[in-house]
Amino acid sequence: MDQRQKSELTKQSIINESFKLFYENGFKTTSVDTIMKATNLTKGAFYHHFKNKKELGLAVIGLKLQKRVYESMVAPLYGPEPPIEILSSIFYKRLKAFNLYEKQHGCPANNFINEIGDYETVYQTALKRIVEEWKSALVYVLDRGKTEGQIKQDICSKSVAVYLISSFEGVRGLRKLYDNDLILDEYISGLSLYIENLKV
Amino acid sequence: MDQRQKSELTKQSIINESFKLFYENGFKTTSVDTIMKATNLTKGAFYHHFKNKKELGLAVIGLKLQKRVYESMVAPLYGPEPPIEILSSIFYKRLKAFNLYEKQHGCPANNFINEIGDYETVYQTALKRIVEEWKSALVYVLDRGKTEGQIKQDICSKSVAVYLISSFEGVRGLRKLYDNDLILDEYISGLSLYIENLKV
DNA sequence: AAAAAAACATACTACATAGTATTTAATTTT
């Protein structure tokens, strides 16, 4: 392996460990020292690859968070199945697929949003991008549902998209408070009712 | 004013300033020094009134956060108006009543939930109390709606309650990312649809 | 193989942090 590849690997390693630590303990409260301890590297390596902690934060948001949300919640919305099926399965499946660790610590993106969404404009912009991408995909599938006559014409796709995202992120925070899945099951039941009412 | 009253005032002053600073900058990232600077008091005063920062955190949650949620979102649910009216007005009114500062920084309770809901059990328990109180009130008004024949019999009150809370807290986080109210308006529209579908 | 550059390590600075120890001032009790 040449130098460039190895260097890229260490950079990715820093980003990966950061994502994990930010997820477990928060962005602001995770120190560069802690991160570098986790990577078995030193501060020299960190500041060789990143200008400062902010640059790392933006890298984690733009690479890890965005990718995570895209792969799990966005991409499936562009699938060929009937819109209502896609909607009801994607949220349901996703929630059911979370392991205990993911239930306890909530949504990585939502954690960032709540911690530093009001902190600095650069973070705001980077996080907004994730939400907008998700929203667009939801609007796409909802509009398709209307076109294909499966979803009521008079509903506002954007509003439904926002409502779906809000409730999903909201419950991922609430779940942190409990040591069982009751709240998630209740959420799913509440969501089902909502989606049911979108049908013509 | 006697000593006890004055002492209680300084304690409340510490709690109030803490609430404000926690809200703006987060719990873990607001230092005791910063708080005492804001109160124009010193560290001696702080550690006279509180054993440690954790005790302060619990005081802020149990007194300020709980009270805030109760007064704005819980108490009105026990009013005499028709359930559907209460539901659609309370969420709508609350969102419309927020000033810019409150929109930018999200929900104080939700911020705590997302920051330290997975941090230590004592915080978990204290925050859970707030959510459960809110949920109970929603279930109460939903059940009343069923009894009074205004709300569909076959919906699960708990599920709807959880879904309502989730979406509300979710959008309060999302709003942080934007510099206008579009997302709130879309949320309200999405919520209206949801509530509309609860009617018989 | 020598020179240059890149990738990292080590050692440091300046400041922030939670909490403690001790002192001073004000108030209440006797």
Place this chain on the structure above:
DNA sequence: AAAATTAAATACTATGTAGTATGTTTTTTT
């Protein structure tokens, strides 16, 4: 009024923090 108690101030410790300065090693270029 003296003694005791409470409220708060001051001074401190030990550790954590972001970031810098400089050194060393490895790889690439010449």
